[in-house]
Amino acid sequence: MYTPYLAADMLQLADKFGLHTDVFIAHLIAFTILVAAVAKFGIKPIMGQLEERRKRIEEGEAMHAQSQKELAEVKEAGAKMMEEAHAASKQEVEHAKQTAARVQEELVAKATTEAQTVIENAKKQAAMDTQREKDALKGEFARLVALATSQVTGKVLSEEDHRKINDEAIKAL
Numbered sequence: 001m002y003t004p005y006l007a008a009d010m011l012q013l014a015d016k017f018g019l020h021t022d023v024f025i026a027h028l029i030a031f032t033i034l035v036a037a038v039a040k041f042g043i044k045p046i047m048g049q050l051e052e053r054r055k056r057i058e059e060g061e062a063m064h065a066q067s068q069k070e071l072a073e074v075k076e077a078g079a080k081m082m083e084e085a086h087a088a089s090k091q092e093v094e095h096a097k098q099t100a101a102r103v104q105e106e107l108v109a110k111a112t113t114e115a116q117t118v119i120e121n122a123k124k125q126a127a128m129d130t131q132r133e134k135d136a137l138k139g140e141f142a143r144l145v146a147l148a149t150s151q152v153t154g155k156v157l158s159e160e161d162h163r164k165i166n167d168e169a170i171k172a173l
Contacts, residue, residue: 142165149165 145165
C-alpha cells in the first residue's frame with residue numbers, strides 16, 4: 001500500500017539530490033577501476049618495497065647480533081692473549097734476573113780471582129824487590145867493610161882480599 005508512494009518519494013528524493021542510476025553505476029565502475037589500478041600499481045609495489053625493507057632490517061639486526069657476538073669473542077681472545085703475553089713477559093723478566101745474577105756472580109768470582117792473582121804477584125814482586133835491596137845492601141855493606149878494613153889496616157887490599165872480606169861479612173849477616 002505504501003509502496004507506490006515510497007517509490008515515488010524515492011524517485012523524487014533521488015532527483016532532488018541528483019542521484020541517477022546510470023550515472024551512479026558509471027561512477028561506481030570508474031571508482032572500482034581506480035581502486036583496482038591503485039591496488040595493483042600503487043599498493044602492491046609499495047607493500048613489496050616495505051617487505052624488502054623489513055627483510056633488510058631483519059638481516060641488519062641479525063648481522064648486528066652476529067658482529068656483537070664476534071666482537072665479544074675477539075675481546076675475550078684479546079684479553080686471553082694479553083694474559084699470556086703478560087705471563088710470558090714475567091717469565092722473561094725472571095729469566096733475565098736469574099741470568100743477570102749468574103753473570104754478576106761470575107764477574108765477582110772472576111774479579112776476586114784476578115784480585116788475588118794481582119795481590120800474589122804484588123807480594124812476589126815485593127819479595128823480589130826486598131831480596132834485591134837486601135843483596136844490594138849486603139854488597140854495599142861488604143864494600144864499606146872492605147873500605148873500613150883497608151883504612152884500619154892501612155894496606156891496599158887486592159881483589160882476592162876484597163872477595164874474602166865480602167864473603168865473611170855476608171855470612172855474618
